[in-house]
Every structure is written in C-alpha cells, then in structure tokens.
Amino acid sequence: ELKVEQNPLFLSMQEGKNYTIYCNYSTTSDRLYWYRQDPGKSLESLFVLLSNGAVKQEGRLMASLDTKARLSTLHITAAVHDLSATYFCAVAQYSGGGADGLTFGKGTHLIIQP
Amino acid sequence: NAGVTQTPKFQVLKTGQSMTLQCAQDMNHNSMYWYRQDPGMGLRLIYYSASEGTTDKGEVPNGYNVSRLNKREFSLRLESAAPSQTSVYFCASSFRAGGYTFGSGTRLTVV
Numbered sequence: 611e612l613k614v615e616q617n618p619l620f621l622s623m624q625e626g627k628n629y630t631i632y633c634n635y636s637t638t639s640d641r642l643y644w645y646r647q648d649p650g651k652s653l654e655s656l657f658v659l660l661s662n663g664a665v666k667q668e669g670r671l672m673a674s675l676d677t678k679a680r681l682s683t684l685h686i687t688a689a690v691h692d693l694s695a696t697y698f699c700a701v702a703q704y705s706g707g708g709a710d711g712l713t714f715g716k717g718t719h720l721i722i723q724p
Numbered sequence: 725n726a727g728v729t730q731t732p733k734f735q736v737l738k739t740g741q742s743m744t745l746q747c748a749q750d751m752n753h754n755s756m757y758w759y760r761q762d763p764g765m766g767l768r769l770i771y772y773s774a775s776e777g778t779t780d781k782g783e784v785p786n787g788y789n790v791s792r793l794n795k796r797e798f799s800l801r802l803e804s805a806a807p808s809q810t811s812v813y814f815c816a817s818s819f820r821a822g823g824y825t826f827g828s829g830t831r832l833t834v835v
Contacts, residue, residue: 614766619764643823643824651828651829652814652826652827652828652829653767653814653826655823655824658823698766698767700767709754709755709757709772709773709774709780709818709820710755710818710820711757711769711772711782712757712759712767712769712816712824713769713783714759714766714767714768715766716764716765716766717764717766
C-alpha cells in the first residue's frame, strides 16, 4: 500500500525567509505532483515531476524529485504573503485498466506573516 | 473551456437520505475519479473509472456507488447518507500518465 508523508503539516514563517516542505513516499512511482489549495477552493496544479533528478521552478517555488530516496521537496524562496495556502504532494499509482489514482499527503498548511 | 464541472456545490442531507453528485468533463479524458477531503486527511480516493463502462473501488468506497454514464460523466451516489460522509467531494479526470484536472468540489453536510 502506497503511503505519502508530508512534513511539516503546519508552517508559519515570515516574509522574505526560505523554507522547504518534504514529501516521502513508500513505493516506486513514476510521477509526483504538487498542488496548492486556497481555503474553500479546488486544487491548483503546481508541478508534475516525472523522473529522477527532475527539478521545476515557477516564481518563488521550486520542486525536485529523488526517486531513489522516494523524496520530493518543495522549496520556497523569499516567501511572500500570497504564497499562504495548503500545499499537497500526491503520488500516482497505477490502479488498473489505464487509470492512475493519486495518493495524497495530508498537506502542509503554510502561513506567511509580514 | 469548462474543464471538470461538479454539481451541486453545496448540499445538506438528513441521515438516511440519498443523493447523487454529478461530474462532467469536456477534455475527452479517459479516466475519472472521485475523492473526498476531510480536515487533516488530504484527499482520499473513493472510486475511479479507467474508461467508459468500467469502475473500480479506491481507498474508501464503503457507502458509495458510482456510474460512468458515458465518457464525459461520472456520478457518485450516496444511498443512505451518514454523518461520517460529511466531507468535501472532488471529481477529477486525466489522461494516462498525464495531468489531472479537478472540479470545484461539492461541500456535503449530513445531519
């Protein structure tokens, strides 16, 4: 059974600081996703990581994947208040018949204070 | 471009009542999914459908049924709602090995 663990689950930080969210998963997978969710909203896709060593960056967010360690990180550089949200990592697992269900971590609730 | 459309957006049910959550996608995706989101739990897969006419159980299927009516539509039915089914429900669709698109969610309260 695939398990996905995120840490920390809650993070309060100041604007301008850097921080990293970690996502560990228990079994081999070929795809890892990062999502952002604002309160009361749906999930917004941030990154799709497909191979070992993959690194993707968008603005102040950078995601990386180490498939050997079964670890992905989401790094926040010089945080700004607008990045306050809940961030989820999710790992794809072949569910049969061509479908790939996602197994989600519990999410990291990020608050960025001025 | 609507993407994934879910209806209704909000619903309050009494224990024992039944209802169907509707989901439709216009992206010609083969696979569709139903997830529930509870505080502190992330999203958990209820049922999925790899293609029209096929459905399979996910992690938390008890108390639910699904129908893949055609390639566009995938509905989730609660036959006898229970307070434990109070949650936010998300429908999603995808291509094999591709990105996932999520609907806006249905916030369900069972009293």
